[in-house]
Amino acid sequence: MSKDSPKKIVDISFRKDGRIHEFYTGNFVLNKGDKVIVEAIEGVEMGTVCSKPRLRDASMPDRPIKKIFRLATAEDIEKKKKNERIEEERRRPAPQVHHPDHDPGADHRFDGFHPPRVLHDRPPE
Numbered sequence: 001m002s003k004d005s006p007k008k009i010v011d012i013s014f015r016k017d018g019r020i021h022e023f024y025t026g027n028f029v030l031n032k033g034d035k036v037i038v039e040a041i042e043g044v045e046m047g048t049v050c051s052k053p054r055l056r057d058a059s060m061p062d063r064p065i066k067k068i069f070r071l072a073t074a075e076d077i078e079k080k081k082k083n084e085r086i087e088e089e090r091r092r093p094a095p096q097v098h099h100p101d102h103d104p105g106a107d108h109r110f111d112g113f114h115p116p117r118v119l120h121d122r123p124p125e
Contacts, residue, residue, distance in 0.1 A: 009056045009065060012038060012047035024067040025053050035072035046072050046080045 008025040023038055030036070034049040056065070 007056050008053040010049050010053050010068075011051040012036065012068075013050050014040065014045050014047045020050055021047075022056075022065050024056075024065055026067045028068055028071065030068075035077055037069045037072050037076060039066055039069055044069065046076050 009022045010025055010030055011020045012023050013020050021040070023036075028036070030049050030053055032049055032052060035046055036049060037044060037046055039045075040047075
């Protein structure tokens, strides 16, 4: 293919509702929803094809576009799911632990000062 001849490109997304990036299809026959392996900024990543292949012509902005490395295998897809589960677990907040001396109504200050608890030996009148 000469430099002036159009090449096919597709849109690829690396995350749900993530940014879309353009990649050359190379010799791959791709459809929307296919999983592919590409070389991205952060290294080799798996992405999802978000568009039908289309021609990239001279009227499009001139910027470097990388090629698709290969189609994703079942092993690649399972590895991505495992990595997403691990990442989701890391984002979950730590469970709250109730301490028996904790008074939920007490005023706790940023400097760590905890006002003393007032214990009544008889009920208020």
